[in-house]
Amino acid sequence: MSQIPFENTYTSLPGKLFRHTNPTAVKQPGLISINSDLAKDLDINLEWLHSTNGIETLAGNHIAKGSEPISTAYAGHQFGVYNPQLGDGRAILLGEVLSLKGERFDLQLKGSGRTIYSRGGDGRSALGPVLREYLLSEAMHILSIPTTRALAAVTTGENVVRDRILPGAILARIAKSHIRIGTFQYAAATEDIKTLSALTDYTLNRHYADTEQEIPALSLLKSAVKAQAELVSQWQLVGFIHGVMNTDNSLVSGETIDYGPCAFIDHYHPDKVFSSIDHGGRYSYKNQPAIAHWNLTMLAQALLPLIHKKTETAVEMAQEVINIFPKHFSTHHNSGLARKLGISNLQDTDSELINSLFETMSTAKLDFTLTFRYLSDIANLKSSEEKIDTPQNIEKGLKSWLPRWLKRLELEKIGASERQKSMYKVNPVFIPRNHLVEQAIKRATEDGDFSEFHLLIKVLSSPFSYKSNYERYGIPPRPDQEVKQTFCGT
Numbered sequence: 117m118s119q120i121p122f123e124n125t126y127t128s129l130p131g132k133l134f135r136h137t138n139p140t141a142v143k144q145p146g147l148i149s150i151n152s153d154l155a156k157d158l159d160i161n162l163e164w165l166h167s168t169n170g171i172e173t174l175a176g177n178h179i180a181k182g183s184e185p186i187s188t189a190y191a192g193h194q195f196g197v198y199n200p201q202l203g204d205g206r207a208i209l210l211g212e213v214l215s216l217k218g219e220r221f222d223l224q225l226k227g228s229g230r231t232i233y234s235r236g237g238d239g240r241s242a243l244g245p246v247l248r249e250y251l252l253s254e255a256m257h258i259l260s261i262p263t264t265r266a267l268a269a270v271t272t273g274e275n276v277v278r279d280r281i282l283p284g285a286i287l288a289r290i291a292k293s294h295i296r297i298g299t300f301q302y303a304a305a306t307e308d309i310k311t312l313s314a315l316t317d318y319t320l321n322r323h324y325a326d327t328e329q330e331i332p333a334l335s336l337l338k339s340a341v342k343a344q345a346e347l348v349s350q351w352q353l354v355g356f357i358h359g360v361m362n363t364d365n366s367l368v369s370g371e372t373i374d375y376g377p378c379a380f381i382d383h384y385h386p387d388k389v390f391s392s393i394d395h396g397g398r399y400s401y402k403n404q405p406a407i408a409h410w411n412l413t414m415l416a417q418a419l420l421p422l423i424h425k426k427t428e429t430a431v432e433m434a435q436e437v438i439n440i441f442p443k444h445f446s447t448h449h450n451s452g453l454a455r456k457l458g459i460s461n462l463q464d465t466d467s468e469l470i471n472s473l474f475e476t477m478s479t480a481k482l483d484f485t486l487t488f489r490y491l492s493d494i495a496n497l498k499s500s501e502e503k504i505d506t507p508q509n510i511e512k513g514l515k516s517w518l519p520r521w522l523k524r525l526e527l528e529k530i531g532a533s534e535r536q537k538s539m540y541k542v543n544p545v546f547i548p549r550n551h552l553v554e555q556a557i558k559r560a561t562e563d564g565d566f567s568e569f570h571l572l573i574k575v576l577s578s579p580f581s582y583k584s585n586y587e588r589y590g591i592p593p594r595p596d597q598e599v600k601q602t603f604c605g606t
Contacts, residue, residue, distance in 0.1 A: 119164045120173070120223070122182030122211035126293075129318055130311040133303065137187040139176025139208050140229025140239065142284070144273025147171050148566060149250065149573070151267050154290065158213050158221065158267070165268065174268045174288050176208070176228040183210045187231035191305055192298035192364025193414060195398055200305055202298060202364050203233025206241060209294065220322060222294050223267065227286040240276045244557045246285040247569055249375040251556070253289075255548045255576045256372055261350045262343075263372040264291040283561060292371055295319050297340075297415045298364035304418035313422055323369050333422035336368070337437050341412055343370025345444035348408045352401070353452040354547065355381035355484035359391035359602060361399045361407045363414050377602040380547045382592045383481040384474070390550070390602040405449075409441045455542045456488050457521070458495050458535040460528055469520055480513030483592045487514070488543040491521070496536035504545055504582050504590045544579035545590045548572070550599035552589060 126134065147166070155162050164170045172178040179185065187204035194202075207226045214220055226249075227241025250266040257263050272284040295315075303312040316333050324339040347370045351358065358365070359377035367373050377391035386402035394400070399407060416434040424430035453470055454462045462470075477487055490510050493503045528535065556568040575589045582590070593599070 119161050119170070120180050120182070120211075121159060121213055122180065122184070122223075123214065123220075124182075124184040124211050125220070125318075125322075126188070126209065126212070126222075127184055127186060129314055130308070132189065132306060132308070132311060133299070133315065134186040134188045134209075135232050136185065137204075137208055137231045138179065138185050139225055141177045142175050142272035142274055142286070144271075145171050145175035145177060146271040146273065147174075148247075148269040148271060148285065149266075149570065151254070151265065154265055154267055157215050157217075158290070159216055160213065160267075171270060174225070175270050175272065175286055176225050180210070185210050187233055188294060188299070189233065189302050190296050190298035190364050191302040192296070192362050193301075193411075194362045194364070195394070198301075199364075201233070201302070202235075203302075204231055204294075205234040205237050206231070206239040207289075207294075220292070222289075222291045224289045224291065224294060225286055226289050227272075227284065238276060240272075240274075240284050241286065242276050242278055242282040243271065243285040243561050244282065245376065246287045247557050247560060248553055249287055249289075251548050251553055251569070251572060251576070252375040252378060253372070254573065255579070256356070258577060258579055259350075259354060259544065259547075261354070261356075261372060262347055262370050264289050264367075266290070283564075291367065291373065292369040293319075293322060293367070294373075295322075295368050296364050296373075297366045297368060297411055297418075298362070300368070300415055300418040301363060304421070309421055312418070316419065316422055319368055331423060331433075333419040334433060334437060337412075337416055337419055337423075337434060338440075340368050340370070340415060341437060341441050342444050343368075344408045344412055345441050346370065346448045347372065348404050349445050349448035349452060351404060352449060353456065353542075354544070355384065355401070357381065357388060357390055357399070357401050358404065359389075359394065359399055360604065361404065361411065363411045366408070366411045368415070376604040379550045379599070379602050381484040382549065382598065384477040384484040384487070385481075386474070386478060390600070392601045392603050405442075405445050408445075409438070412441060413438055452542070455538065457491065458525060458528070458530075458539045460530060466524065469524060472520070473517060476513055476517050480509060482510050482513050483507060485544060485547050486510060486590070486592065488539075489545050490514070492536060492539035492543045494518075495525075495539050496532040498532070502582060502584060504587060507592065540580055542580075545582045546575050546579045546586065548576055549589070549593065550602070551593040551597040554599055 173180045189203045208228045209224045230239035267288040274284045276284045303315045327335045329335045365374045379390040388401045420430040490506045559565045559568045
């Protein structure tokens with residue numbers, strides 16, 4: 117194995133899409149964590165990563181052989197308002213690596229210093245957002261939800277100034293690519309068709325090489341629509357709220373990116389919002405599918421010049437593709453709900469049963485995760501498997517709904533034991549609950565103690581298997597522990 121076997125294909129694109137930018141060295145790098153399993157998958161030498169030279173590379177103090185650091189340009193709609201130039205203001209792409217399976221991934225340092233796109237910012241990250249993204253992204257990966265991942269996290273030995281003075285840190289992030297809907301918006305805004313076309317061809321070849329390419333831009337749009345529909349349906353199924361679904365935070369590859377003000381729902385409500393800057397609820401839980409659909413419309417708009425030379429015809433063709441999003445979303449979401457409820461195939465009459473469940477969850481303020489876990493527990497009443505103690509309000513709240521569900525299960529041919537096993541595979545007991553994440557961050561930030569962070573990583577690595585010694589990680593927060601707002605890392 118090599119140290120980091122870098123390649124650089126993004127730099128083959130027109131230069132207006134990126135700038136060569138070296139990370140800014142930090143005072144005293146210190147290792148927090150290395151994702152060993154991910155490093156092995158990427159054919160990166162673990163021993164070297166733990167070495168002084170490896171840590172210096174992860175901190176941006178050393179440029180590894182083969183690396184060609186760049187910051188990428190992109191635009192974006194932020195809360196519906198278009199900003200023509202955003203870009204990597206505190207992130208630098210070191211290069212790309214090929215996994216043992218031959219898949220290409222970006223390796224990016226987040227919090228690595230100023231770039232041309234910093235817009236007056238310091239280009240740094242506080243420790244808290246780095247730990248949050250590490251925890252949340254790895255939890256999402258274990259839940260089989262497409263996501264960027266954390267290869268490593270390091271401290272910088274320097275402070276950053278936010279609302280107060282905080283210790284600094286850098287996240288080494290892995291992604292299939294960092295090409296955003298906003299990247300296409302930026303390319304389109306240049307009115308340089310060659311640049312837009314080159315970006316389209318590159319993205320297609322990198323992510324969707326097997327798709328039909330009679331009209332490359334249309335093929336890319338179709339693939340992005342399907343990927344986003346599936347991704348957001350998976351968010352909805354675990355009660356995940358992204359918090360800032362701007363077009364610059366929407367990857368064309370269909371991976372979850374930017375874990376700033378994100379959170380998992382505790383007690384369910386469709387209007388739930390955590391982000392401190394989402395005053396109007398634009399990115400609430402219930403609005404996420406519609407926002408994804410809107411974001412894809414912005415991608416379609418950027419691609420219009422490549423779809424057809426006549427604008428009206430291009431709009432019609434793009435609209436036809438955009439219109440398939442609701443169907444794709446519903447298909448994936450409904451099949452996921454069926455699995456969570458122990459139903460092999462949803463029938464038209466099941467929609468009322470499902471709607472009634474969510475209304476009950478909202479009215480009774482039931483915990484999203486433990487409601488579905490409770491249904492898994494009682495799917496086989498003869499099971500003697502150790503179970504988490506169910507909050508009393510869940511049993512009470514579901515009392516009138518349960519007979520209808522149990523009667524529906526009588527139509528299923530699968531046995532109770534098999535049904536329960538299937539439900540346990542899709543209904544986690546452990547998620548990165550907001551109060552637990554905040555506790556781990558507080559201890560690390562204030563005391564330099566990362567033990568809770570590492571323990572939480574361990575617990576979240578097996579989200580579907582209940583362990584009594586970890587019970588506190590599976591129960592909802594007390595009222596005094598509840599986290600009602602989350603914040604952007606900037």
